[in-house]
Amino acid sequence: MAFKIDSRVGVTSAYRWRQILSNYIFLAPVVALNLIVIVIPSLTSVYISMTKWSGLNQPEFVGLANFERLINDPIYWKSLSHNVIWTIFFLTIPVAMGLTGAFLLSGIKRFQMVYRVAFFIPYVIASVVNTELWRTLLHPRHGIGAWLAKQGIEGFDIRVFGSKHTALYGVAFVDSWHFWGFLVIVYLAAMYQVQPDLYEVAILEGASRFQRFRHVTVPGIRPTLVFTLLMIMIWSVPAFDYIYLLTDGGPAHASEVLGTYLYNMSFFRFEVGYAAAIGVTMALITAFIVAIFVILRRRGWEI
Amino acid sequence: MKRLSILMLLTLFIMVGAVGAQDAVTVTWWMEPSGSDDHVQELIIDVFNASHDNIQIDYQPQESINDQLRPALQAGVGPDIVWLAGNAAASQYVAGGFLLPLTGYADAYGWADKLLPWAYGAGIVAGELYSIPVTYESMVLFYNKTVFEENGWEVPRTADELWSLAQQTADMGLVPFPYGNATWQPSNEHLMGIYLNNYAGPDNVYAALIGEKAWTDSEFAEATDLLREHIADLGWFGGSLEDYYSLGGNDPTAMFASGEGTMMMSGTWMFRGLGPAFEETGMEWDWAPLPPFSEDADMQVGPYSYDLALGGNLGVNAATEHPEEVGIVLDFLLSDKARILELASTTGFGEWVIPLRYEIDDFPPGTDERVLRFHSDFAETTGAGRYGYTAWTFWPARANQQLWEAIELVWAGEMSVEEYLENHAAEWAQDAADGLVLSILPRE
Incomplete structure (x- = not known):
């Protein structure tokens, strides 16, 4: 084998990181989609629920x-x-x-x-x-x-x-x-x-x-x-x-x-x-x- | 050579066409679908587009327009011209800064002289004109003329005559006033508006609208209780309260045209549907003004009055990129009475009667005498100051919604008239605090 044991650990670690990174890259579109259509509107709704807002004017924060x-x-x-x-x-x-x-x-x-x-x-x-x-x-x-x-x-x-x-x-x-x-x-x-x-x-x-x-x-x-x-x-x-x-x-x-x-x-x-x-x-x-x-x-x- | 000439000519045409197409501004117009859209396209849009090389209208009827308009305008992608569900909705859009003030157009084109004063005034918010009306209407008493003649009944001119006839028809197993709200719950406001105006009187309603009288006053309580008695206890509307909640769409018209129902307290938009329904049954209909419901002469403004109503408004998106062209389009709508009346005639004058200052001769030949009689008498009577106020035209949004929704709790016996009116006053106060109460022209 061309690698020493330390090198092998390094390769394995880099491989694992690449794998984790690629997993996140593949997940990214779904996460982004969920952020856009679920998380952000949900958080916005929570904020809106604490306002007096007609849906058209400037929201006025009213707490609970x-x-x-x-x-x-x-x-x-x-x-x-x-x-x-x-x-x-x-x-x-x-x-x-x-x-x-x-x-x-x-x-x-x-x-x-x-x-x-x-x-x-x-x-x-x-x-x-x-x-x-x-x-x-x-x-x-x-x-x-x-x-x-x-x-x-x-x-x-x-x-x-x-x-x-x-x-x-x-x-x-x-x-x-x-x-x-x-x-x-x-x-x-x-x-x-x-x-x-x-x-x-x-x-x-x-x-x-x-x-x-x-x-x-x-x-x-x-x-x-x-x-x-x-x-x-x-x-x-x-x-x-x-x-x-x-x-x-x-x-x-x-x-x-x-x-x-x-x-x-x-x-x-x-x-x-x-x-x-x-x-x-x-x-x-x-x-x-x-x-x-x-x-x-x-x-x-x-x- | 000949081929070359043709080629050059063709190229020239294409270039001219391309330049023309580039110059033409497209004005988009969102409208609530009305069943008249083909006629609007043919009589308004196509005529305009053919006569204006540099402006083209893209007319787009939108289903559920109320649900679509708000997010569209917020996202800055709305149309240039927007249909609005009444003045209360318009005032909300104005508060949000989504509508363009039209006062400049109105001054330039003289719209105040083209529109009926009350209809023009209804579009004013905080001193600026923001919308123009699409159609005007009023509440009247329709009656099945054939049934009346068969039974030898006279058209009721007083409350006593009206209630006595209603009881008589109910005793005969007929429905005095076929009506229902199954497909449009806000129909309740048609009746509430009639009873408030015709019992308490237009002057009192006006005083309440401008904040000089309390909604909890006895006149309004008595009016509300009278409707409760008629609809819940006596079942005059639809046959019973449960029938009223079950009937919708064309049901009441069909009952009325078949003679199962004898009278209808409804709006003049019914001109559109009554003709075809009565043609099917071979009966005849007619209408009369609704009499005052109270014997107290001090509360009334004469032998009868008409409630003022507008069916939808047109406003301009504040973010429009073509304000000048939009002004030209709107002025086109308001500038040719004959064209508008031709369009209105396709609806039996039930819709698209833009409240312009018509003379009776403006109406096309062959217009139904009953329609002519209404418009003529409406002009004369309201011109003499005998007019009331419909909820969907003069009430702010929250108070309006409470008016037609919470009244069902009164009818169900789950809320007293007093509590209902107290809640109404509270909603009104909230609308007033938010600056959303609509401006009302002073009564003369």
Whole structure:
């Protein structure tokens, strides 16, 4: 060998540094992109949340005044409570439907692709189209309920989006209608990863279909299941499009969520500083959710 | 030789064309899409471009223009001419220094003599003109003439007659006032504006607008409570409060044109949609001024009045590189009444009626008599000082938003009228403290 041992160390060290440098060079574009579209706007938002700013004039630094105002703003708390309801709704109804749909689909061979496509189609249709579709179907004058009432079948001609008692759940239903097909496909893909031997053993042991689902399928897809639950919780914080399109947070704030409240503050009232404060609290809530999952994972949960 | 001549000629044409193209200034214009954009292009933009070699307008209707305009102007890449969602929005852009004062153009081109005084005045912020109006409108009582004739009803001229007829139609299973806000929540302000002006009276509203009267005064409380009773308790608007929240888009017009609804308290932008809807059903519509809602003569300004309203404004980006050319474009808009009325006629005179000083003879032949009657009576009545104020034209942004949004809490029984008006006064005070209350021309 031409090198002494010291030289070899030097070469190895230089090689390692080159490797580290090249790693950073390859990472640089992504880091730069994230700096531009995430870090800088996020830090800017934190600053804006501490200003009184219309989005057009010179920002005036007001410290934590916007956050103090949030604490005493009943509509903010009402919106937050609706986000909680929204999250619970999506953690239960679409997940249950997705699991059931995927489990039933996993058991059939013929026309499975047809069902998969049928379930998935609403997910790829634009929210504007989906909302118009359901607005028409649930229209109080010419929707399904009105038609049934004309046939003498009463009780279904309710004003789903017009009643403060049903507006939030009505919008959540429409959103989940478009979303559950996505969960079906995700869960179905996970179910195919479960070892078939486990099902065969369960059958030999006399397990019913539900018992196979409960004791084989669910544990088998647990990482996927928990991941979707995490994503649902995170996605529920900035929920916006279906609510904005169907009720715009009304009537009387009955379907207001943080996203629509923030939007109205910014674009109708020109209170961008206050809107940013709402946004910061949304980011903190999301961070809190992620932190819980990280802690659970570190404690050994399989998620 | 002949080939050489042709070649030289062609080269000359290309050079002249290139020089011409270099000299032509392009003025970009962002506009809220209105369904009339093809007509605007044909009757305004193409005509202008054909008659001005050195200026070309690039007309760009923008979806969600409110969301796009702010970041565009902040980034310094906005258009030369901007559409603004009313005077409140314009004042915010003025406060940020994003709009060019137009007073110089107005003086040079005599815009004060071309526009209706109140419409010209509405564009003034801190003594400078910053925007010109796109269209003017007012609130009236539309009624289904066919249903009225079938039932032998007279057009209501007083509040008693109006409310009595509303109750009668409701008892018949009809909807007195088909209306809804499902697709545009701020529609609430149409009704709030009508009730404030027609119950409390335009003089009182004016006094509150200029800070000489409290929004919490009893006249405004009674007006707000009257609307609450009509919309929430009696369900006169849409059929029920839940119907009102469920109806949107063309629903109310369809109900009105089918005879399911008998009257509409709405704006004259409805001139556009009523024609086609009634053509389908074969019924007839007409309109009448809204009567005063209070019997107290001291609060009223005559047998009836019209609320002043503007539907959008045009301003100029302070960062425009072509201020002179933009002035020429705007003056082109304000200088030919016949051209504007021709454009307005394509919308049934529901939009693009720039508030110029029209004479009735300016309207094109064949204009609907009902439209002519409105414009004629509007000019005469408002000229006599009998006019009120719509919220989207004369209210500052925060107070305006609170007016139409928080009223739903009153209707839902979650907030008292008193608390609602106290909040309104507080929002107004905040707007005033920020210098965003709009200037109002003194009442004569």
